[in-house]
Every structure is written in C-alpha cells, then in structure tokens.
Amino acid sequence: MSLRRGLSLVELLAVMAILGVMVTAGFAVLRLDSAGNLGAETAAHTLAKDLQHARRLAITTGNDHYLLFTTSGGSITGYTIYDGSTASAVDAYRQIPDTVTATIAPSASQTPALTFEGLASASFTITLAGPDRSLAVSVLAATGRPVVSQL
Numbered sequence: 615m616s617l618r619r620g621l622s623l624v625e626l627l628a629v630m631a632i633l634g635v636m637v638t639a640g641f642a643v644l645r646l647d648s649a650g651n652l653g654a655e656t657a658a659h660t661l662a663k664d665l666q667h668a669r670r671l672a673i674t675t676g677n678d679h680y681l682l683f684t685t686s687g688g689s690i691t692g693y694t695i696y697d698g699s700t701a702s703a704v705d706a707y708r709q710i711p712d713t714v715t716a717t718i719a720p721s722a723s724q725t726p727a728l729t730f731e732g733l734a735s736a737s738f739t740i741t742l743a744g745p746d747r748s749l750a751v752s753v754l755a756a757t758g759r760p761v762v763s764q765l
Contacts, residue, residue: 653711662760680727690716744761
C-alpha cells in the first residue's frame with residue numbers, strides 16, 4: 615500500500631485552469647454591474663470635495679465662488695468652479711461620467727454660489743444616479759457644507 619502525498623502536476627494545472635475561468639467570469643460580471651455605480655459614487659464624492667474647496671476659497675479670498683454646470687438633455691455633464699468677483703475659472707473642468715445621470719434641484723440653481731462667509735446662496739441638491747445606486751449631494755444655505763447621502 616503506497617501513500618500518495620500532494621497533487622500531481624496535471625491535477626494542479628487542471629485546478630488552476632478551472633479557477634482562472636471562474637475568476638475571469640466573476641470579474642466580467644462585477645465590472646458590468648458595478649462600473650456605473652462606482653462612477654456615481656466617485657462623482658458624488660468628487661463633487662462634494664469640490665464644493666468644499668469652493669467654500670474654502672470663498673472664505674479665504676473674501677470673494678463669492680460658484681459652480682457653473684454644463685448640461686446636455688437636462689442632465690449635468692460637468693462643472694467648473696469660478697471666482698465670482700473676476701468670473702475666472704479657479705479649477706479645472708470636471709466631467710461627470712457617461713454612466714451617471716446628474717440633476718440639480720431646484721432647477722433654478724444651475725449656478726450655485728458660496729458666499730465669502732462660507733454659506734450657500736440657496737439650498738440645493740444634486741442627484742447622481744448610476745444603474746443600481748443613486749446618491750445625493752445636498753448643501754444647506756445655512757451652513758454651505760456639502761453632505762453626500764445614498765438614496
């Protein structure tokens with residue numbers, strides 16, 4: 615009676631091939647389902663950080679700052695931060711991913727401003743929707759601070 619220890623090279627290669635097929639299939643499914651959701655989450659957090667940046671710039675410079683949104687078909691496609699006193703861009707244009715639908719409410723707030731005191735000129739909410747997940751970036755007029763929440 616001989617005791618067999620371990621796996622033969624052929625058995626090990628067969629197991630590795632099966633695992634490789636399973637991992638490849640899993641990545642394909644994961645990538646298709648979550649790419650848009652990850653894009654929405656990333657865009658929401660980037661927008662919140664940019665709003666906070668505009669707020670800090672308004673406080674430190676003493677000038678109102680605002681975001682100018684570009685839209686296409688009623689959806690926000692990108693934005694730029696501007697200095698309100700010089701009407702010049704203070705940061706690079708940020709594009710919203712194509713897999714994300716972004717809208718602002720109230721719709722009259724297409725250029726939300728942050729005052730030199732760090733307050734928002736009016737309350738507004740920007741909704742970013744991916745295939746399965748939606749997030750909201752809300753700014754209250756009283757504080758001017760952006761808050762990201764999942765809808």
